[in-house]
Amino acid sequence: MTKPALKTNAGARARKGGFGKNGGRGPGDYRRRGGAQGGSDGPILLYGLHTVEAAFANPDRRRHRLFATDNALNRLAERGVRPDVPVESVTPRRLDGMVGRDAVHQGVVLEADPLPPYGAEDLGRARLVLALDQVTDPHNVGAILRSAVALAADAVVTTERHAPEEGPVLAKSASGALDMIRHVRVKNMARFIGEMREAGFQCVALDSAGPETLEATAFGDKVVLVLGSEGKGVRAGVREACDTLARLDMPGAIQSLNVSNAAALALYVVRRALSPTG
Incomplete structure (x- = not known):
């Protein structure tokens, strides 16, 4: 399978609200940040069960797509995670190609926007x-x-x-x-x-x-x-x-x-x- 393209969703990222009760600024345009995916504008790839679980629990995290093995989907379900984005069942090898073989992805990768720029x-x-x-x-x-x-x-x-x-x-x-x-x-x-x-x-x-x-x-x-x-x-x-x-x-x-x-x-x-x- 080919590696999925990380597409920019410019103009659709501004949203109301902020962090918790304090509110905050709109996120504006995001840059893809850090890691092997760094460089151009666009979402980032988050991986690992704890990381992805926390991303789904955070109302400030704008999520796009979830790539996971069947086993990882079961483990997320056991943790009470109910994905609110399109889910694609993939092989571990496919995930290795997305985030690198050395990345401990635990069978799950989430495509999401970076968090708002808190100040x-x-x-x-x-x-x-x-x-x-x-x-x-x-x-x-x-x-x-x-x-x-x-x-x-x-x-x-x-x-x-x-x-x-x-x-x-x-x-x-x-x-x-x-x-x-x-x-x-x-x-x-x-x-x-x-x-x-x-x-x-x-x-x-x-x-x-x-x-x-x-x-x-x-x-x-x-x-x-x-x-x-x-x-x-x-x-x-x-x-x-x-x-x-x-x-x-x-x-x-x-x-x-x-x-x-x-x-x-x-x-x-x-x-x-x-x-x-x-």
Whole structure:
């Protein structure tokens, strides 16, 4: 069988509403983002059972077609997924040709539009926001998205440049979390931090030179936790825009963590420090 064409549906993508109760901007024209499908305008391919299940549960995800094996369709049905798009029964080999042999598609691929471009204006009701300053690895960002959902963060913020765009690799690494949390992309992280401080958020950058440990830091009611890339860390201009620096002290022989592990630990510390209403 031939590989299906990913067709653009320009003009039909704008829709009302936004994220949850807060509303939001219309998505406008989408670009195909990231992964093997990156480059031109058009939908993206999402794969994996958790990823596809979350995409069907997200009212903000505009879906087009589902390609699945009979076994995968049965597994989706067991999870309560009722596809609201045309379904094409295909072989695993066909799916390999769509997303690559190395992709763990679990027998299911969904053709869908990228999510709407959420912005800082969509964070009015947030209390815990995680900002990633030029973290570029989609596997790390995907793992961080999953931890952010698990620890009840309200949003993950990345830069428009030097950060992975939405695509199949990021979505698969997030294992459904991409459709369960706001992923905000900003042009200028330092400016975003300034805007959040003006909105009443306490902005804390994780830095090995922080004067206090994260556990000893006093947190307000609304917090933006900022992490930087491995090696460079949070950039100087972004650090200066924050209210304070804090560090994570490691008691063992290894003194540093992968950024996704550091994010999970830091989110846990901050989440426990926030009031129960958070």
